[in-house]
Amino acid sequence: MSDRDRDGAGRARNARPRDGLGRPLPYGETGVERQPEGVVRGPEETVREAQRLLDAGMPFHAHEVFEDAWKTGPAEEAGLWRALAQLAVGLTHAARGNAVGGARLLRRGAAGLGGGGVAYGMDLGALVRWADGLAHRVERGERIDAAREAPRLTGG
Template sequence: MVTSSGADRDRDAHGRAENARPRDGLGRPLPHGSPGVERVEARDRTPDEALAEAQDYLDHEMPFHAHEVLEEQWKSAPDPERVLWQGLAQLAVGLTHQRRGNTRGAASVASRGADAIERYVAIAPHGIDVAGLVAWARAMTGDPSAEVPVPSLRS
């Protein structure tokens, strides 16, 4: 990692801005030098690997990290599935906002995620419980301050 000369921002080897600060389990930046949770490894994953890894993060109350896995999958998915993966990533962001106490953000992002994945209900690719996730997101959107269980990505 390289830091730029004037702005003192974290940069990658290509000079792009990068936040190397440690993060907590909900993805909030911590001060440099603080112990944080391990970051999500950027790598190619099969859909099955991505779903299993994202579910593991969700089950460990780390929805921000689940979002990172799902977002990476979205960006590499074939066109017919891109909206599905984007919507799944949005659901994880919605849960992240909810866990952070940002109920307005939680409702907004979860609603967009549900709208995105709803078109996949009939085909439910990769064993994804699309109908269950839409119902979960609609319930969270209806009352984002209520206790919300971790969703199950697959049936």
């Protein structure tokens, strides 16, 4: 492998396998299949797929699903999906043991959701409370298991 893996168009792409929290593994090891980039999904499908990944303890991968919605969806919804991606990355960092980064991203994502409301079946106020509570626990030094701490995006 070269120092910088490249795709067919010559863009840098890290081809190293990754674990469920998105951490690179050594070349040749078996990792978790990556999420394809740029997938266009409807909002409900985005929420379902992200929840599946969160429940599986793969918040890094859920963040990629939210990022697709943020980048391919309507501009007026970009803030919602960006905030949800930040929550997923915050959970990722918290589960990796990065308390500072985890708490910071959880709070940034919560701030991006605003005071509450409902979007695509998601109680945004409940997600803000979840993120705030988890950020406090992370800062106190609690060990975080990504699957056990995964938020319920919808009531279902």
